Amino acid sequence: MKVILLDRDGTAIVDPPDLRVDKLDKIELFPDSIEGLKYLADNDFAVILITNQAGIEEGRLTEEEFWQIHKEVLRQLEPSGVKFLKTYMNGEKKRPDNTDWRKPGPKMLLQAAEEFGLDLSQVYMVGDAQTDIQAAINAGCKGGILVETATGEEVVSPDAVYSAPTLLDAAKYIVAYS
Numbered sequence: 001m002k003v004i005l006l007d008r009d010g011t012a013i014v015d016p017p018d019l020r021v022d023k024l025d026k027i028e029l030f031p032d033s034i035e036g037l038k039y040l041a042d043n044d045f046a047v048i049l050i051t052n053q054a055g056i057e058e059g060r061l062t063e064e065e066f067w068q069i070h071k072e073v074l075r076q077l078e079p080s081g082v083k084f085l086k087t088y089m090n091g092e093k094k095r096p097d098n099t100d101w102r103k104p105g106p107k108m109l110l111q112a113a114e115e116f117g118l119d120l121s122q123v124y125m126v127g128d129a130q131t132d133i134q135a136a137i138n139a140g141c142k143g144g145i146l147v148e149t150a151t152g153e154e155v156v157s158p159d160a161v162y163s164a165p166t167l168l169d170a171a172k173y174i175v176a177y178s
């Protein structure tokens, strides 16, 4: 089984206009979220989610609320058939060295590598922000793939190994180049 590291908000699901998925009714999939993840599953890829949650730091949602909402996110993505191995979320307040944990810091990615025995030089990280791409570089990933699905201003990343219009395009690149 192969693995990718995947950002959640703005990548697997839509980032709401206020950029905070802090209510159940703010969960929205992209038109090709399921198809993109299914393409990965069909090609023997599993997914590890790596998500920054600034809303927790800001006190807009608790960690308990996050996990409750996240459970519903996973339920909605379930029809893709992809296996989500684990979700790493930067629980900001509990860690003394937050900046390493919060993307672009590499700690969540490095912890995933340790827990699942991954050789990150063979693993792509996919996200909609420069912080995702930089985290991939900082952790020594095979590369960061930008999906051009961020809410708000268009994101351009010269550091990305590939810029994909959608998650499905990113999935096709990953399968082709792994």
Ligand SMILES: [Mg+2]
Binding pocket: 007, 008, 009, 010, 011, 127, 128, 129
């Ligand atoms: Mg994002």
